[in-house]
Amino acid sequence: MVNDLYRKMGPFFLKKNLVQVAAQFFISAIIGVIYAFMIIDETIGGYIIEILPSKGGPNLHQYLPIVITVLIYSCFIQRKERIFLEKISFSCLNILIAILSFISALIVIMMVQFPMM
Secondary structure (H helix, E strand, C coil): CHHHHCCCCCCHHHHCCHHHHHHHHHHHHHHHHHHHHHHHCHHHHHHHHHHCCCCCCCCHHHHHHHHHHHHHHHHHHCCCCCCHHHHHHHHHHHHHHHHHHHHHHHHHHHHHHCCCC
C-alpha cells in the first residue's frame, strides 16, 4: 500500500506493455495517413481548403485537424497516475508521429499518382 503512494521515476514505456504502447503510436500514424488520403481526395480536400484557406501553398494551420485529433485521442488514452510532463511528452510524440506519417503517406500517394517521366 505504501508502494502505491510513491511512484518510482522512470520512462513510462518501460513499465507498460510494449505492444500496448506501440498500438497507441500506430493509431496516431493511421490518423496521419487518413488525413493524407483526405487531402488528396478532391471533394474533401476542397472542403479543407475552404475551411482552412491558405495563400501560396499549405501553411502550418492546415495541419490543425491532425494535431487536434491526435491530441484528443492522446487525452483519452492517458492514464491518470502519469505526471504532467509525461502526459505532455506523450502527446507531443503522438502528434509528431501522426504528422510524419501524414507527410510520408502524402509523398507516396503523389509518387504513385504522378510518376516521374
